[in-house]
Amino acid sequence: MNNKIIEKIVETAHHIYDKDMIIGKAGNISIRDGDYIYITASGTDFKSLHYEDIIKVDIDDLSYISEDNKIPSMETSLHTEIYKKRSDVESVVHVHSPYATAFAFSKKRLTRLEGFGEITSEYIEEVEYYPPGSKKLADCASDMLKNEDAVLLKDHGVLCVGKNIDEATLLCEYIEGIAKTQYIAHVLNL
Numbered sequence: 001m002n003n004k005i006i007e008k009i010v011e012t013a014h015h016i017y018d019k020d021m022i023i024g025k026a027g028n029i030s031i032r033d034g035d036y037i038y039i040t041a042s043g044t045d046f047k048s049l050h051y052e053d054i055i056k057v058d059i060d061d062l063s064y065i066s067e068d069n070k071i072p073s074m075e076t077s078l079h080t081e082i083y084k085k086r087s088d089v090e091s092v093v094h095v096h097s098p099y100a101t102a103f104a105f106s107k108k109r110l111t112r113l114e115g116f117g118e119i120t121s122e123y124i125e126e127v128e129y130y131p132p133g134s135k136k137l138a139d140c141a142s143d144m145l146k147n148e149d150a151v152l153l154k155d156h157g158v159l160c161v162g163k164n165i166d167e168a169t170l171l172c173e174y175i176e177g178i179a180k181t182q183y184i185a186h187v188l189n190l
Helices: 003-018 076-085 098-105 135-144 165-188
Strands: 028-033 036-040 054-058 091-095 150-153 157-162
Touching: 003 028, 003 036, 003 054, 003 091, 003 165, 028 076, 036 076, 076 091, 076 135, 091 165, 098 150, 098 157, 098 165, 135 150, 150 165, 157 165
Parallel strands: none
Antiparallel strands: 028 036, 028 091, 036 054, 091 157, 150 157
16 A cells, blocks of 8 residues: 555545535545555545545456455546546546536536636536446546546536646636636626
């Protein structure tokens, strides 16, 4: 087990929790380490996440190494499919931040704003709803992320990738920030 990676995931989970980007036990984080990923265990509370809540998973066959008989997140196949399709991605962060997730549950589109790289299209892309943990969600989201670094999962949440965990987390924060700005602007314009 790679203690440095585990410590970084635990630190990031606490940061995401403190930023109110996780509701309950919803969300997951992973970091690639060669042919393996380290991912948060199923049903973990990010507020009190510990070393033993991180599971080492083989990217190809999804076999895993766990302490305390914990199992990997139900979204493990979503993470591994992204890593298989994006060799440049070293981290995946999935959150249920309130404003961005509200857009994911609404009919309104989330407009891209300046502040995080080149604007290549008008809206943040959306993946149609498929049940959490399903192969269809893993396939569709990973396909859409071939050309994107962030997507909204309809009726679900936000999914961001990065060359490291700090970049993926910052992108989640950025998506939440633009969602909050657009929501407030909408309310002010009523």
